[in-house]
Amino acid sequence: MGAYSGTVTASGVGSILDVKRFAIHDGPGVRTTVFLKGCPLRCAWCHNPESQETRPELLFWSERCIACGACVSACPNGAISVTASGAMPETDRARCTACGACVAACVPRARTMAGTKRTVGDLLAEIDRDVLFYDQSRGGVTLSGGEPLAQPGFAADLLRECRLRRVHTAVDTCGFADEEALVAVAEHTDLFLYDVKLLDDEKHRQWTGASNATILDNLRWLSSEGKRLWIRYPLIPGVNDSTRDLEDLGRFVARLPEVEALQVLPYHASGARKFVHLGRRYALPDVVPPGPEAILNAAAAIRAAASLPVTIGG
Template sequence: MKGKRAIVFEIERFATHDGPGIRTVVFLKGCPLRCMWCHSPESWNPSVERYSDGTVIGREMSSGEVVSEVMEDKDFYDASGGGMTISGGEPMFRWEFVEEVFSKVRANGVRTAIETSGYAPLSAMEAVASVTDLWLYDVKGMDASKHREHTGVDNRTILENLRWLDVHGANIVLRCPMIPGVNDFDANIAALGRLASGLKHVDHIDVEPYIPYGIDKAHKLGLKVYEAPSPPEGYAGEMVRRLSGFTSVSVRRG
């Protein structure tokens, strides 16, 4: 199969979480961020690797191979208003691959969504924006120094890219991970609300409460992630309520 190549660590068919309708979600390896709460540390390394128990993570695929697999469920996308989503890792780390896959599936009538931290050069955002129907855009924190402390990178590029997408009419869903005791303080929630209210093309905000899925995987890779129990019942609803108090944009449990 021809085309650019990337390392795919999971393809989830019949997904209903990452965008509207029934979707195929393709997860690419490679991420320049190191979010302390990351639930997929197996995505950080851009290469095929193994867990300590020998299980292989990732396989190299061409854009053509990915497109063939995605197209198998075209009838379900058509019936449900779905499509394909590329996630990661950070899929913009392999933006040329994303652009090629999205161009090919769109030529076949499939709608596209990308789940991203937005940490990428503007030129890459521009290229991918031309073939993307929906941006599932993470905003992990509004304070620059805390963002660097929590994710390893500054949030300036991320916020600039978000504003560029908004000015250019992109369809945007904001995704806000909420980590108890880390980024769920009032000033951050208020700033998130103000950000959303100042944008024109945000359909809604998804609150994404912390899930401790990354811990065992990190142990098996010799990596470190934040280790805390799942938030108490009602936490997500409480975050939705608090964030709703700071913005006119609809806030949901993601």
């Protein structure tokens, strides 16, 4: 797979998963985090799989379903069926157009829709409500996802408007984007929270679906441009926690001219259920979150090779 090519054309409308106010783990201070929908990678451990597709997606929460059948008749595409009396409905996702009719019909909220279209102006109105908190905490706005660089025109527009309001801007990215997209967004970004998942390209392809060559090139370019960078390493047992993986990361970071912080983000399984709600298979059902000792040892191995302070958690 080559570098994902987003559209840099300025766009006032974006595909948005969520907006989180008063976030404290997405950059400095108190922040509003805007989660954009759509990502070119397919990380096996993804915590937000409902953010991977740009289009809206239906989630089904079986634990809330009372098998009332209201969704069956609500669906204009005949995508929902019940095979036995009193059974929970089944959805043929190939026929689902994410119209939302079944969501509206489902009183217990067993059906929800991930993703909506929002304008830059609409988001700014929400952001403006918290300017006081940004000022007092030296916080700001973070674009996360999904992958903000997958909607570069929209992301650049929103970041530019934040900057005009003197609001600090951060972008949480996987770095898999073409040069045009990266340059367009970087122009309006004060800080990058940059995910590095694996230095071994073959393993990177295996676990994320893409090469890491463009990701590492983009990181080198941002660093050479003197951009503020916090590197984030998701620590996934059995995937990227070997001594070699950790030392490779440390040595790579040590060669970058500008890195402000290195954060280890220990694996947790919060995304596993969401894969099920989306009707998808979770690829890491047997992975157990790392314990405190494993996390500390990993941080120490990276620190020794990188000669940089390493913190745990975002």
